[in-house]
Amino acid sequence: MQKETWMQTLILSFQSLGVIYGRLSTAPLYVFETIDAEDISSPDEIHELFSFIFWTLTLIPLLKYAFIVLKADDDGEGNVLDALVCSGIDFTVFVVNLKQTQTSLILAGGPFSLYSLLCRHAKVGLIPSNSGSSKISYHEEDEISSAPSQGKPENKARKAIEKYKSCHYLLLFVALLGACMILSDAVLRPAISVLSATSGLGRSLAKISKVFSPDEKKDHTANALKKYLPAPVACAILVCLFTLQRHGTKRIGCFFAPIVITWLIFISGFGLYNIIHYDAQILRAVSPVYMLRFMRKVNLRHEKLLSSVVLCIAGSEAMFADLGHFSKKSIKITFICFIYPVLLLTYAGQAAFISKNLRVDGAFHLSESIPHGSLEHVFAVLSLFASAVGSQSTITAGFSIIHQCQALDCFPRVKVVHTSNKIFGQVYVPDANWLFMILSIAFTVGLHDTSKLAKATGLAVATGLLVTTCLMSLVIALYWEKHLFASVCFLLFFGSVEAIYLSSTLTSFFHGAWCLIILLVFFMTIMAAWHYGTLKKYESDVENKVSIEWLTDYSPSLGVSRVPGIGFVYSDVDTGIPAFFTHFISNIAAYHQVVVFVTFKASPVPYVHESRRYLIGRVGQKEYKMYRCIVRYGYHDNVRDTDDFEDDIIRSIGEFIAREEYDHEALNSPEGRMIVLGIPSNDGNGLITVADMSSTTTVVGVSESRRGLLDAPSGSGGTPPPLGKKKRVQFMLPPESPQMRVSVSQELRAMIDARESGTAYFLGQSHLTARQGSNLLKRLLVMAYVFLDKNCREPPVALNIPNAALLEVGTVYKI
Structure with a gap:
């Protein structure tokens, strides 16, 4: 594998700022804003919430993702043998000449990357195209080596998982659930970030209107700008954002990265100013004592507060899901050296401002912490650009997940455009792009409330993080072959933290989190129906050959x-x-x-x-x-x-x-x-x-x-x-x-x-129909599969075949 140079690392690090870390960098727009001021009883609780933010950013993005999960990259050249064994192939002679294996940096991430690792190292795969019984002989003229090893030694965990078919279905469901969370995030994240930024623009214009409007119309004009301006402007920005996706990750990353850098320097600079000017004692909140003090008095009101705090790590999963777009080194260096310290400085400054202006109207909005009125207008414009950039990470992650699911027969056939000749993981899915745009605009117009969107986004974030933790714990035991105690410790440590946030977001289910369930049912139905139909069609083809x-x-x-x-x-x-x-x-x-x-x-x-x-x-x-x-x-x-x-x-x-x-x-x-x-x-x-x-x-x-x-x-x-x-x-x-x-x-x-x-x-062309007397679930899955199959935008075999030379022979299978 070609070694990545430092120049390439720096270039990829620069591009990753506009693609991966745009979301983490714009989270300060709505983390504190979505908190109801009436739920804060004293400035001490602001200190305790900042302690939660500090340790959450330290444990999840820094420790879990940057130092542990990124090591589980699914390297396509890392183990060709295991991939073929997973496909059911029995080798008689196999030769691997590593000197001839020269590839560019090939990496992949996301829940399906972890799932594929488990498929390779434990017989849990349900994908029909991974099955087979062919025997292979492989010969090279210049070099013949001995047969490979028989794979990794068996352990009790692998045997237990391989034995029960229910475990196989459970793992696939967990992987699909994680994929659905990323796809749902690609819909909700642009909506909440852009709507939050446009609400700041509305507040800024409302202040300007009070200067130029007649006295009797000042309040009416200001309230109208705050109430009615954000949604139309947000929709216009969303249309522009999704239209830019066709230009590819490289061009977008180079264009968006300067915006993110400017935005982070801007807000972190004022964060430092607020710490010095308002409350330098906020730095003491990095002590876990503040967090434990908050946990001792936890109740339903505190649970609601934590449902907003979890948004500070919204975008962490993009560090792994977008791994196919960049290298591990560039992602890690960018976060540790720039993103992590700058975000902590920003949140500390905002918390310091709020603790001293707790009862001031609008104090929880980031724009209010800008000390000078003229700079507040600059902030409003800059936040619009930053919010658009912040949505980029989830959109590109959504493209990557769809591409992976489609290749593993868990998503209908859609057109996938590779936007880079060097970084093969950089893809663009036109159909998914327009679907994300329509759904995102629909939620923006329908809810028209940042707080409701935040509850749904928080639930998606917490669920996605917990899915990654569950799959990663199995990877530690089955792929890395660490002691089972290490796997359990990883699951309990990170899983307990994420379970706390998951429970807090569930308390807000009827306050906006229900929106996620709609998206989950929508995407899960598509994936489950397509996988079920593909599996049954394959089984029917095998039975009738x-x-x-x-x-x-x-x-x-x-x-x-x-x-x-x-x-x-x-x-x-x-x-x-x-x-x-x-x-x-x-x-x-x-x-x-x-x-x-x-x-x-x-x-x-x-x-x-x-x-x-x-x-x-x-x-x-x-x-x-x-x-x-x-x-x-x-x-x-x-x-x-x-x-x-x-x-x-x-x-x-x-x-x-x-x-x-x-x-x-x-x-x-x-x-x-x-x-x-x-x-x-x-x-x-x-x-x-x-x-x-x-x-x-x-x-x-x-x-x-x-x-x-x-x-x-x-x-x-x-x-x-x-x-x-x-x-x-x-x-x-x-x-x-x-x-x-x-x-x-x-x-x-x-x-x-x-x-x-x-x-x-x-x-x-195999046409599926449900047998008479089939249960309702089977009928619904078959109907959904038939509908998706008829409306796929790509043919089953995407080759440049002349129409006059193609014959489609139809067969009907009743299942």
């Missing part, structure tokens, strides 16, 4: 013909013949000279290296010219929507044919034994490519009639009429091809001829 003998023994009696060309058959099954393809052959009675069964397999890792991307094997005997290709990818990989995907598969099959010559065991091996291959270069043993931009690929139209297919019998050499054209590369045998065996050379030549004759693509 047929063996290779059906195609080779039974089909000749039907008068099935072989026509020139290559047929790519896309399915989810990795052994046998998919049911939809047999349905097609039974009705058309013809299939192509060369058939390639392609299956995409998601691995619970961010990335699968290109050198281990494809698994190639035969289907049936050599004379059938049928192959199977399993394409492995991680939840941050982008392998499907490339223009040269088909060419890569053909070259990999050519390399497989050439290597198989030296693998005598694989010549007569049963189906399922495959070879690990990457994207072969032109100096490989199989096919090589020559750019041929002037020529086009002829695609065999799979929508043509049975008569059209049978007009070109096997071996006739005829070419079906072209129904679609696209630019392509030309294949040829390598210069040393005369040294090959005749059978190998003939098979490679047949592959070239088939490619020249044309290409067709077969895609199965």
